[in-house]
Amino acid sequence: MIAGRWARGCLMLALMSGAACAAPAPSAVSNANEPPVIDPSAEGRALRLPFDAYKRTEADIELAERAVDVLAGQCLRQKGYSQPALPAVTVVEAPNRRRYGVIEPLVAEQAGYHAPLTSAEKERERADRARGGPRDAAERSAAHDCLQGSTGRVYVDAADSPLLARLEREIFEETRTKDVHVRSAFDAWRSCMRVRGQEEYADPLAAAADDRWQDLKSAQAETAAAVADVACKKETDLVEVWRRAEEELQAAAVKRHPAEFGEVRQALEKERAEAARIVQSTR
Amino acid sequence: MKKLAVAGIALVASFSVLTVSPAEARLADRNLITFWEHDDYQGTRKDFTCVSQQREDLGALENKASSMANASYSGVDLYSGDNLTGVRYYAAPRSNDSDFTNNGFDNTVESLRFRTVPCD
Numbered sequence: 514m515i516a517g518r519w520a521r522g523c524l525m526l527a528l529m530s531g532a533a534c535a536a537p538a539p540s541a542v543s544n545a546n547e548p549p550v551i552d553p554s555a556e557g558r559a560l561r562l563p564f565d566a567y568k569r570t571e572a573d574i575e576l577a578e579r580a581v582d583v584l585a586g587q588c589l590r591q592k593g594y595s596q597p598a599l600p601a602v603t604v605v606e607a608p609n610r611r612r613y614g615v616i617e618p619l620v621a622e623q624a625g626y627h628a629p630l631t632s633a634e635k636e637r638e639r640a641d642r643a644r645g646g647p648r649d650a651a652e653r654s655a656a657h658d659c660l661q662g663s664t665g666r667v668y669v670d671a672a673d674s675p676l677l678a679r680l681e682r683e684i685f686e687e688t689r690t691k692d693v694h695v696r697s698a699f700d701a702w703r704s705c706m707r708v709r710g711q712e713e714y715a716d717p718l719a720a721a722a723d724d725r726w727q728d729l730k731s732a733q734a735e736t737a738a739a740v741a742d743v744a745c746k747k748e749t750d751l752v753e754v755w756r757r758a759e760e761e762l763q764a765a766a767v768k769r770h771p772a773e774f775g776e777v778r779q780a781l782e783k784e785r786a787e788a789a790r791i792v793q794s795t796r
Numbered sequence: 797m798k799k800l801a802v803a804g805i806a807l808v809a810s811f812s813v814l815t816v817s818p819a820e821a822r823l824a825d826r827n828l829i830t831f832w833e834h835d836d837y838q839g840t841r842k843d844f845t846c847v848s849q850q851r852e853d854l855g856a857l858e859n860k861a862s863s864m865a866n867a868s869y870s871g872v873d874l875y876s877g878d879n880l881t882g883v884r885y886y887a888a889p890r891s892n893d894s895d896f897t898n899n900g901f902d903n904t905v906e907s908l909r910f911r912t913v914p915c916d
Binding site: 568569574578581608611612613614615626627628634637638641642646657660661664665668673675678679680681682683685718721722726727 | 853869871875876877878879880881882883884885886888889890891898899900901904906909911912913914
């Protein structure tokens with residue numbers, strides 16, 4: 514993490530992209546060996562549930578990561594190393610984008626059932642790779658010591674609630690397997706898939722889990738299935754039916770456990786405030 | 797989920813408690829997340845390194861993992877469905893979970909994504 518090492522990577526990046534040392538602007542065109550870059554659509558961004566307010570957002574995680582990076586950088590400087598700070602990345606909130614499988618036509622067309630990268634993820638990856646890693650064992654050891662201490666100062670344990678996670682899983686499975694409206698929507702979706710020449714999977718998650726999609730030879734079939742899947746979800750209103758069923762049960766769960774959910778929110782606010790303070794202290 | 801209170805030699809001590817040999821503990825320091833078949837870090841284990849962001853299936857431990865240790869400095873998103881679908885569970889950097897039952901993820905994780913690549 515010596516500055517010179519990063520500067521070489523940065524120079525190479527700048528020569529290749531024609532950009533300055535900040536990560537280059539993400540492109541919609543991707544290499545064949547990596548997922549395409551597709552930001553969440555309006556539909557993906559709009560998919561919200563009550564529990565979202567009690568979980569780290571993308572912005573929270575990005576802020577916490579930068580706060581750890583700031584503290585680790587300060588720690589490394591005290592040990593005689595230097596490390597440029599990670600750039601801020603503009604994230605898009607879409608916490609449930611892939612919750613019900615593929616729901617966006619562009620993703621289905623370009624990635625099939627596989628997940629695309631977002632611009633923010635791509636930008637962050639480029640920045641991380643451009644910065645490079647430790648040069649030797651001593652630097653690696655120093656970096657790990659600094660990261661260990663910094664991570665412990667930023668992340669708040671109580672922000673990860675086992676109760677919330679368990680309820681979320683239970684509600685998801687309950688609606689998936691027992692809710693009559695969701696089951697009815699699955700039936701309609703299966704019929705639609707059949708009409709479009711696709712297999713009758715149990716539900717959209719089973720379609721996403723077809724082992725055939727691990728084989729590149731099935732890429733065309735995967736794209737066709739994913740495109741049909743998205744169209745059938747839209748035709749049957751499956752996503753909104755499922756989301757409403759979950760929304761009702763999640764809202765009721767929040768009311769049943771006010772103290773526990775309140776503690777989670779407080780922990781998140783504490784973590785968020787401390788991370789923001791650390792990041793702002795460098796400005 | 798608990799933080800891994802480990803650094804340097806303490807890592808070896810901590811992972812010894814988790815019935816992981818010193819050699820494996822050194823491996824665990826290299827930015828990976830490890831899943832175990834049973835609670836308390838027992839049974840078959842499978843390591844995933846943060847060389848690339850997405851691991852879209854857990855192989856032999858798909859739907860069979862009962863505990864995990866994220867020894868990396870990257871947050872890791874765990875998903876209940878293949879190809880990063882279903883419910884997401886965020887494993888914070890340097891965190892572990894000895895029993896997925898408490899959070900409803902026992903025998904559930906099917907795919908994962910490292911948030912920082914490379915992560916060391």
